Amino acid sequence: MDKRARLSEDAVMAAFDFSGKVVLVTGASDGIGAVIARVFAEHGAAVAIVARRLEPLEAQAAAIRDATGRRCLAISGDVTDPLDWERVIAATLAEFGAIDVLVNNAGGSVRSSLRKLTPAVWQRGRALNLDAAAYGIMAVGRHFLERQAGAIVNISSVAGINGTMGEVPYSAGKAGVQMLTRVAAAEWGPHGVRVNCVAPGMTATGRMQKAVARGAYDLAEATRRFPLRRVGTCEEVAHAVLFLASDYASYITGQTLAVDGGPPIAGFTED
Ligand SMILES: NC(=O)c1ccc[n+]([C@@H]2O[C@H](COP(=O)([O-])OP(=O)(O)OC[C@H]3O[C@@H](n4cnc5c(N)ncnc54)[C@H](OP(=O)(O)O)[C@@H]3O)[C@@H](O)[C@H]2O)c1
Numbered sequence: 001m002d003k004r005a006r007l008s009e010d011a012v013m014a015a016f017d018f019s020g021k022v023v024l025v026t027g028a029s030d031g032i033g034a035v036i037a038r039v040f041a042e043h044g045a046a047v048a049i050v051a052r053r054l055e056p057l058e059a060q061a062a063a064i065r066d067a068t069g070r071r072c073l074a075i076s077g078d079v080t081d082p083l084d085w086e087r088v089i090a091a092t093l094a095e096f097g098a099i100d101v102l103v104n105n106a107g108g109s110v111r112s113s114l115r116k117l118t119p120a121v122w123q124r125g126r127a128l129n130l131d132a133a134a135y136g137i138m139a140v141g142r143h144f145l146e147r148q149a150g151a152i153v154n155i156s157s158v159a160g161i162n163g164t165m166g167e168v169p170y171s172a173g174k175a176g177v178q179m180l181t182r183v184a185a186a187e188w189g190p191h192g193v194r195v196n197c198v199a200p201g202m203t204a205t206g207r208m209q210k211a212v213a214r215g216a217y218d219l220a221e222a223t224r225r226f227p228l229r230r231v232g233t234c235e236e237v238a239h240a241v242l243f244l245a246s247d248y249a250s251y252i253t254g255q256t257l258a259v260d261g262g263p264p265i266a267g268f269t270e271d
Helices: 003-015 031-042 054-068 082-096 119-147 168-191 206-213 234-245
Strands: 022-026 046-051 072-076 101-104 150-155 193-200 256-259
Touching: 022 031, 022 082, 022 119, 031 046, 031 054, 031 101, 031 234, 046 054, 046 082, 054 072, 072 082, 082 119, 101 119, 101 234, 119 150, 119 168, 119 193, 150 168, 150 234, 168 193, 193 234, 234 256
Parallel strands: 022 046, 022 101, 046 072, 101 150, 150 193, 193 256
Antiparallel strands: none
16 A cells, blocks of 8 residues: 555544544444444444343443453433433533533334324333434533533434325434434534434344344345445445544534435436
């Protein structure tokens, strides 16, 4: 490798070096969140991970520590509860002294057609997929505004861009997260805080792979209209999150980046 290539590789490594930084990731005992936490730790960060059930969370924290040699703190908490957020922030600050990055990842599908939708199901979908991110931003915001620094990455979904039939609470919540991102970015940009959003498409989590194995999905059919013709990996989502939290994205805020294999577009082909 010539000297210039080596220099530019060093610059890339420096921009993605999170040594000395603290990253808080919600919904990180499993799926995309667990991989986001591991990828930040691989890039040098100390990580705090949050989910409701402590046992799988502790196991995930141990796996991240073993794989990366970095510090990883497991904090059980429900992101739909503002009081839990206060506790999670306090525990992270007590352990690490600061927070540099918040990844609001916890979320999940809440299925119901409009016809069968009840206020309780609507509230559940909104609580997990919109309120939780707002509570997280409010709770970490005091710390970020005091320091005049910080990066937030919210995890939305392509369901929040295109909508998904039968998932109206989820789609509306995930669309709300994108607007939450824009307004938070506008209000806190002058205070050194960047807020961005990643909208994954179909992503191969353990949960999805089990569903495929029991025949709940036909992946070839489901991905037929995506330009890249496959589902994404958790790592591909995590790399977008890492980029948006990094110094390489220092002039990017208020944006939603779709990591979805490309937009499905109808039309004519040449062959
Ligand atoms: N997988 C996909 O194809 C896909 C596509 C688009 C968008 N997304 C989005 O990506 C994010 C991660 O999805 P995923 O599929 O990786 O999820 P997942 O595999 O179902 O994992 C969910 C994680 O969140 C935690 N969690 C759930 N409810 C919580 C709550 N109220 N408070 C705290 N933690 C909670 C779970 O642990 P506990 O149950 O112990 O709390 C678990 O650690 C979500 O926001 C999802 O909407 C996923």
